[in-house]
Amino acid sequence: MGGSSSRSSDAAHEARRNAERAAEQARRESERARMELQQARRDANQARREAQEAQNWAQRDSSAREQAEGRAQEARQRQEGAERARQEAERAARSWEEAAANAEQAREAAEQAKKAAEERLRQGIPPEIRPTSEQMQQSRERHGYGTHALNIAVVGKSGVGKSALLNAVRGLWPEDPGAAAVGVDETTADVQGYVDPSHPHVKWFDVPGANTPNISGWLYFMNQSLYIFDVLIILFSDRFTQTVGTLLSNAHQCSIPTMLVRSKADQLIRNLKKDRRGRLTDADAKKIFIDRTRDMVYKNLSMLKLPLQPVFVVSEEGMRDWVTARNSTNVIDEQAIYQSLFPESTEQESSLPSEA
Ligand SMILES: Nc1nc2c(ncn2[C@@H]2O[C@H](COP(=O)(O)OP(=O)(O)OP(=O)(O)O)[C@@H](O)[C@H]2O)c(=O)[nH]1
Ligand SMILES: [Mg+2]
Structure with missing residues (x-):
């Protein structure tokens, strides 16, 4: 009996140990399963995050691609625009170059013609002035001849005091x-005619000045159609310039009578006195100035082989005083000019009974 009881107790003991091992085993398995579940959850979370991340990247990628494509498109358009602009610039540059070459050719031709004309003038040969009758007619109509x-x-x-x-x-x-x-900055721009108030049969013409950037001296006669006028009053002030010589020579060739006039006498005489530190009397300064003017004109006309002619020395003030009041205080040759242009007025005046 005792033996069977101890066997059964062993068996129970064994069974309990087995049960405990099994429980332990089950507990470990369950623990492992739990850990595996946790791991699986972590893996799933990680996978979800990665998927989300991948999706985000994919989105970012596609908008970056779109942006990059947009930029590439813009860059292509800019490049095309730049190419068009370059082609236009090249075309413009070519036409500018052509225009510059034409202008240069024209300038060289004009320069050569000018040199030839100057050489002819230096040799005493007047330049060719041959307006056609049609040119003559058109210019007369244009200027109100x-x-x-x-x-x-x-x-x-320009600036010698014509106006x-x-x-x-x-x-x-x-x-x-x-x-x-x-005025010093009031350059006359166009030929302008004025009827003389005291002599309605006389028409005065104010002409733009020569030797400005627009009007060269040697072309002045033709460009301003000076060949249409009946008389030319050729004005100079400080110097007897080549323009004066060319004008005289051209007028001579067209058989137009000329009067050679030195203007601004008042100012030039004042300058002469100043140059001599005021040591001259007014009368002496005036005499020296008149003598020098005549001498200068004589020398220049002789050098240019032009016919000799008198020179009239005037100032605008002297002329106005004489015309308006017959006041001769400032007069040098103003009266002489007036008398040679209007002999009839002076005859009438001298035939009036004297006031005395
Ligand atoms: N002192 C003095 N100054 C004068 C005389 N004549 C003209 N001036 C001055 O000279 C300057 C030029 O006179 P303008 O009559 O305009 O000269 P212009 O020849 O008609 O000039 P453009 O029209 O450019 O050809 C003006 O400031 C005048 O007042 C003068 O006889 N004596
Ligand atoms: Mg003027």
Whole structure:
């Protein structure tokens, strides 16, 4: 009995140990399963995160690609625009080059013609002035040439006092109505005719000055159509320039009578006195100036082989004083000019009974 009880107790003991091992085993298995579950959850989370990340990247990639494509498109358009601009710039450069080459050719031709004309003038051969009758007619119409009038033009370098003298000879001050614009920066732009108020058969013409950037001296006669006028008053002031010689020579060739006039006498005489530190009397300065002017004109006309002719020394003030009041205080040759142009007025005046 005792033996069987101890066997059964062993068996129970064994069974319990087995049960405990099995429980332990089950517990470990369950623990492992739990850990595996956790791991699986972590893996799933990780996979989800990675998938999300991958999706984000995919989105970022596609918008980056779109942006890159947009930029590439813009870059292509800019490149095309730049190419078009380059082609246009090249075309413009080619046409500029052609224009510059043409201008250069024209300038060289003009320069050669000028040199030839200057050489002819130096040798005493006047340049060719041959306006056609059609040119003559057109220029007369353009400038308002008076068919039944004596048409007198005042010509010369810019600033010598043409407009001022033309006002004075009509008895006008520059600011009077109908006066020509006068001043250091009041260059006459177009030929302008004025009927003389005291001599309606006389028409004065104010002409733009020569030797400006627009009007070269040697082309002046043709460009300003000076061949249409009946008389040319050729004005110079400080110097007897080549323009004066060319004008005389051209007028001579076209058989147009000329009067050679030195303007601004008042200013030039004042300058002469200043140059001599005021040691000259007014009368001496005036005499020296007149003598020098005549001498200078004589030498230049002789050198250019032009016919000798007198020179009239005037100032605008002297001319206006004489015309408006027969006041001869400032007069040098103003009266002489006036008398040679209007002999009839002087005859009338001298035939009036004297006031005495
Ligand atoms: N002192 C003095 N100044 C003068 C005389 N004549 C003209 N001037 C001055 O010289 C400047 C030029 O005179 P303008 O009559 O305009 O000269 P212009 O020849 O007509 O000039 P352009 O129209 O450019 O050809 C003006 O400031 C005049 O006041 C003069 O006899 N004596
Ligand atoms: Mg003028």
